[in-house]
Amino acid sequence: MSREELNIEQLYQDAFKNYKPERNDLSWFDIDSKVARVNFFKFSLTSFNIYYAALVVTTFTLASFLTVNQITGNSEKIPSSPDKELFLPVVNPSADDNLQVFENESVVSEDETSDNLTGKEKLSKEQSAEKSPGIESSTGKNKIPAIRKIDSSLLNSPEISIVHEDLAPDSTIILKEDDVIVRDTILRFEKSSRSKRKKR
Amino acid sequence: MISEEILIRECKKHNRIAQKELYETYTPVMFGICIRYAVNDAEAKDIMQEGFIKIFSHIKQFKGKGTFEGWMKRIMINTAITHYHKTRKSRTNRNIDEVDATSIHEETQQQNEISDGIDRTDIDEKNINFDIVEQAGLNVNDLLSALNTIPEAFKLVFNLYCIEGYKHKDISEMLRIDEKTSRTRLSRARNLLQKKIYELSIKKVGK
Numbered sequence: 496m497s498r499e500e501l502n503i504e505q506l507y508q509d510a511f512k513n514y515k516p517e518r519n520d521l522s523w524f525d526i527d528s529k530v531a532r533v534n535f536f537k538f539s540l541t542s543f544n545i546y547y548a549a550l551v552v553t554t555f556t557l558a559s560f561l562t563v564n565q566i567t568g569n570s571e572k573i574p575s576s577p578d579k580e581l582f583l584p585v586v587n588p589s590a591d592d593n594l595q596v597f598e599n600e601s602v603v604s605e606d607e608t609s610d611n612l613t614g615k616e617k618l619s620k621e622q623s624a625e626k627s628p629g630i631e632s633s634t635g636k637n638k639i640p641a642i643r644k645i646d647s648s649l650l651n652s653p654e655i656s657i658v659h660e661d662l663a664p665d666s667t668i669i670l671k672e673d674d675v676i677v678r679d680t681i682l683r684f685e686k687s688s689r690s691k692r693k694k695r
Numbered sequence: 696m697i698s699e700e701i702l703i704r705e706c707k708k709h710n711r712i713a714q715k716e717l718y719e720t721y722t723p724v725m726f727g728i729c730i731r732y733a734v735n736d737a738e739a740k741d742i743m744q745e746g747f748i749k750i751f752s753h754i755k756q757f758k759g760k761g762t763f764e765g766w767m768k769r770i771m772i773n774t775a776i777t778h779y780h781k782t783r784k785s786r787t788n789r790n791i792d793e794v795d796a797t798s799i800h801e802e803t804q805q806q807n808e809i810s811d812g813i814d815r816t817d818i819d820e821k822n823i824n825f826d827i828v829e830q831a832g833l834n835v836n837d838l839l840s841a842l843n844t845i846p847e848a849f850k851l852v853f854n855l856y857c858i859e860g861y862k863h864k865d866i867s868e869m870l871r872i873d874e875k876t877s878r879t880r881l882s883r884a885r886n887l888l889q890k891k892i893y894e895l896s897i898k899k900v901g902k
Binding site: 539 | 708709710711714715718719722723724726727730731740743744747748751752833834835838842853856857858885888889892
């Protein structure tokens with residue numbers, strides 16, 4: 496055999512062309528977790544992957560957001576705490592334009608109060624009424640009970656709305672923005688209106 | 696046994712059972728390739744695992760042009776080359792461009808003298824008795840051990856050119872070297888392997 500005959504290339508080609516070493520230590524479990532990781536980042540309809548995970552997370556987030564939003568919305572509508580003030584709407588379908596909200600202080604109905612007051616008190620009351628506008632009738636004579644803040648513990652009765660019949664004839668309710676109409680006042684107003692009607 | 700076509704189709708759907716089946720079917724062949732490029736078994740195992748992961752993640756790119764085994768082999772070889780580039784810097788390898796044949800020859804002789812006590816000072820490249828090589832009947836493991844004694848860069852070129860059948864142009868692109876460098880490395884690898892094989896043969900026949 497000459498140097499030229501010793502063909503290294505041929506020797507290696509023959510030896511390694513179909514070389515298949517049988518090894519017992521090359522099990523699937525060695526790369527199982529790595530393949531699982533690769534599969535997770537690839538989209539497949541049949542297996543759980545990152546796209547499904549993202550979908551689940553997005554759905555959960557949206558659902559949580561909507562639920563929280565709904566709960567928050569409901570709590571705004573129905574006061575959960577008794578300390579909260581109740582805002583009642585005043586309904587007077589025929590005299591909508593005549594409704595305004597007062598800002599503060601009690602303005603007591605003329606019928607209820609003026610009879611019981613002394614002359615001096617009446618005068619001071621009228622003066623204060625001039626300074627801070629109250630609920631006045633269109634003629635300026637009738638005054639409607641004050642609209643003021645009350646303790647929330649009083650707000651146990653069912654919701655009350657003021658209807659046109661409850662108001663004195665040709666009365667104007669002047670209501671100012673940001674004021675609070677509270678239930679006891681309305682109740683008092685209702686009571687006085689009824690007693691008036693009875694008297695009549 | 697599931698046919699190759701079904702296996703590929705199921706692997707494209709990331710079916711774990713099919714992937715396992717494919718892995719078990721082709722492990723011996725792929726390991727045979729990886730072991731030639733790796734320094735040891737553990738490294739061969741790493742290259743093969745990395746290669747299979749690449750196969751599973753890019754299997755959709757296989758359009759049926761050529762054999763599937765050929766496509767897998769190319770991935771394994773590319774993985775081995777990538778692995779070589781990654782580990783080259785970390786290894787305390789000598790700069791192979793500076794390694795000349797004389798120094799390797801001297802080094803190999805010194806190592807052999809230490810390991811088996813045979814005096815090889817009389818071995819001359821030009822006067823090798825190649826009958827001894829024929830008589831020795833070297834097996835795959837002997838050839839592998841001889842291959843592992845030469846520098847990694849030489850081994851890589853030798854593997855790509857002599858066994859895989861790539862041209863110097865392709866090799867130069869794959870390894871990012873000049874064609875001339877590729878030829879030089881191949882030549883050096885051949886010389887070194889001849890000597891190593893001769894030494895192994897003497898050792899075997901002598902026993």
